[in-house]
Amino acid sequence: MTNTPAPAKPSASVVVVRDGADAIEVLMLRRNEKIAFHGGAWVFPGGRVDAEDGDYADGAEMDVAKRAAVRETLEETGLAVTADVMLPFAHWTTPIELPKRFATWFFAAPVVGADDVRIDNSEIIDYRWLTPAAALELQAACELELPAPTYVTLLGFSVLNDIAALVAHLRQAPVQHFVPRLVPIEHGRCTLYGEDAGYETCDFDAPGPRHRLVMKPGDWRYIREF
Numbered sequence: 001m002t003n004t005p006a007p008a009k010p011s012a013s014v015v016v017v018r019d020g021a022d023a024i025e026v027l028m029l030r031r032n033e034k035i036a037f038h039g040g041a042w043v044f045p046g047g048r049v050d051a052e053d054g055d056y057a058d059g060a061e062m063d064v065a066k067r068a069a070v071r072e073t074l075e076e077t078g079l080a081v082t083a084d085v086m087l088p089f090a091h092w093t094t095p096i097e098l099p100k101r102f103a104t105w106f107f108a109a110p111v112v113g114a115d116d117v118r119i120d121n122s123e124i125i126d127y128r129w130l131t132p133a134a135a136l137e138l139q140a141a142c143e144l145e146l147p148a149p150t151y152v153t154l155l156g157f158s159v160l161n162d163i164a165a166l167v168a169h170l171r172q173a174p175v176q177h178f179v180p181r182l183v184p185i186e187h188g189r190c191t192l193y194g195e196d197a198g199y200e201t202c203d204f205d206a207p208g209p210r211h212r213l214v215m216k217p218g219d220w221r222y223i224r225e226f
Contacts, residue, residue, distance in 0.1 A: 008103040009102050013044045014081065028144075030125050031125070044150065050071070053071065069083075077118065081109040085109055086107040090175060092178045095180045142217065152213060180213075181193075185216075196212050209226035
């Protein structure tokens with residue numbers, strides 16, 4: 001008997017970003033530990049596409065995803081971002097090895113100020129504005145739990161100093177698609193991405209190109225060599 005992967009539910013996530021004193025800042029939310037999917041982790045606003053957002057079958061997937069992104073951001077943070085400022089930069093699908101899966105569009109939404117964040121203290125229990133570099137430092141010190149897509153996103157955004165640079169970069173960069181394969185390794189785990197030599201066989205040691213995230217406690221390494 002073959003195990004059929006769980007369906008990946010359409011979703012959207014939003015990196016709300018603003019200019020800080022010396023670098024961009026992103027809005028990070030802490031999920032309630034009682035939530036089954038990434039409970040306790042620090043994430044970007046987002047969630048599943050609902051019926052009110054529209055139907056991908058109508059051929060307007062990006063518009064539907066943006067409507068979901070706007071709605072989820074308002075529900076989780078109280079911030080009213082608009083679809084016209086959203087820049088798509090990535091699409092992540094949860095590994096087939098996991099029981100709960102999502103197919104998630106990631107958008108960046110530049111804002112000004114945005115000091116009036118309001119969380120529900122139920123699903124979301126805390127929030128912080130952090131530079132990507134600061135968030136990565138806290139994760140390395142095991143003080144901030146991050147899902148893999150959040151980590152990779154912060155790593156990419158950490159080299160951009162202001163909103164102008166971020167917008168210019170995202171407008172000319174292709175949208176990246178990630179469909180990870182999850183591989184257990186000694187003292188941790190690894191996600192392999194499509195360009196990795198070991199992707200099809202889930203062979204961590206396969207010779208050839210590398211595109212992977214190696215995750216060990218206090219030691220995460222994103223490797224992109226292809």
